[in-house]
Amino acid sequence: MSAIRLLVLGAVRQHGRAHGYQVRGDLEYWGAHEWSNAKPGSIYHALKQMAKQGLLREHETAPSTAGGPPRTEYEITEAGTEEYFRLLREALTSYDQKTDVKSAAIGFVVDLPRAEAVSLLKERIHGIDEWRSAVTEHYVPEDGPEQLGHIGEIMNLWIHTADAEATWTRGLIARIERGAYTFAGEGEPFVGILAEGEENPYATDERHSGDAR
Amino acid sequence: MSAIRLLVLGAVRQHGRAHGYQVRGDLEYWGAHEWSNAKPGSIYHALKQMAKQGLLREHETAPSTAGGPPRTEYEITEAGTEEYFRLLREALTSYDQKTDVKSAAIGFVVDLPRAEAVSLLKERIHGIDEWRSAVTEHYVPEDGPEQLGHIGEIMNLWIHTADAEATWTRGLIARIERGAYTFAGEGEPFVGILAEGEENPYATDERHSGDAR
């Protein structure tokens, strides 16, 4: 699974109603074009495709207010919202070492209730552990790792990466449990840029108040 | 860049001459179908495409020895070899957090001379360092990281991942410098599975003798 659907659904949902260029700008603001395949072509394709599949509702709109061709606006449907949360939960839960999906999921994690976020992340840890022991047990041949030669370095890399990610995930869980960030149902959601006078988001036991961009 | 071209070129090169099914089997043996897009369709497509581009030479061959449709054999050309080493060097040098390309590159690293491998990996470390400071300096707004809210966690993840990779890369460099594995021009290359009685490949100062699979 690529990250594009999650990103586009999430962006449209945050706006309530958005046209392609808006989504594109949003994702650029996120830096998503650098760490995922959220390039213009893919974004427009995803919008059309998901509209065809009933995840988005299409609104033909006036020939644009400020130059350029007429634009189409999109709105997320019931089915789209379901799909969005399905993708989000899956991205948070499953360990598949795709950086783009993972990053996108973190960007949207606050759309879930705090308790669920924690529990999904714990499931993720569990998945990493399982994957780790599957690799060490199954991929190391009975006769010891020396059978593998330099190929063993690939496994070594995987294990190293998995361990690093587990560590990071544990840290994130701890920060969330200590009250960092604003989750679903906890007041003004955080979108984009915060107002002045906020605490370090990595510090413990704090609260954010956001302002809609 | 996806890993498929590097994988396919490398596999064909190791065989001297190979048909698609053989390449497919090789990559499956590597586990590449699990950590990259080396699925049948992509492999056959890559073979045809690279043949069209002159990186591979196509040989129409007899209707197969053991069932199935007639098969086409491929052989790497001069241009293909150049492209192979270009891809390999690039994959080793540049930090782009694509696990598949990186894994593939490690699998083929011994096709380079030992000294070059070390120097490319050092360049990689350098790239990671640069990327790291670009992120910390450029992506943290002037007014401090608290501006970012939970979005800061994405950066946090990146930094964490980059650090883990730098650590792993330094370890690999150290092992190679201590004499691990058999590199280009150092005798029988390692391919696939080793003969009995070998040392731990992670141990220092040892030598492998391989046997062609």
Place this chain on the structure above:
DNA sequence: CCTCTGCTAATCAAACTTGACTACTCAGGC
């Protein structure tokens, strides 16, 4: 001796991704 299963080897349509390109408008300079 006939059918079923599994292996060999590959193809194909549908979906997705990429990078280049189109087309339109407005503000400001000449």
Place this chain on the structure above:
DNA sequence: GCCTGAGTAGTCAAGTTTGATTAGCAGAGG
């Protein structure tokens, strides 16, 4: 008044990826 450059909004062809499907032959079992 007209031209240029920057920004807006999106399309398109070429290439890539995916998952399903095709098709031939061998050996096992009935």
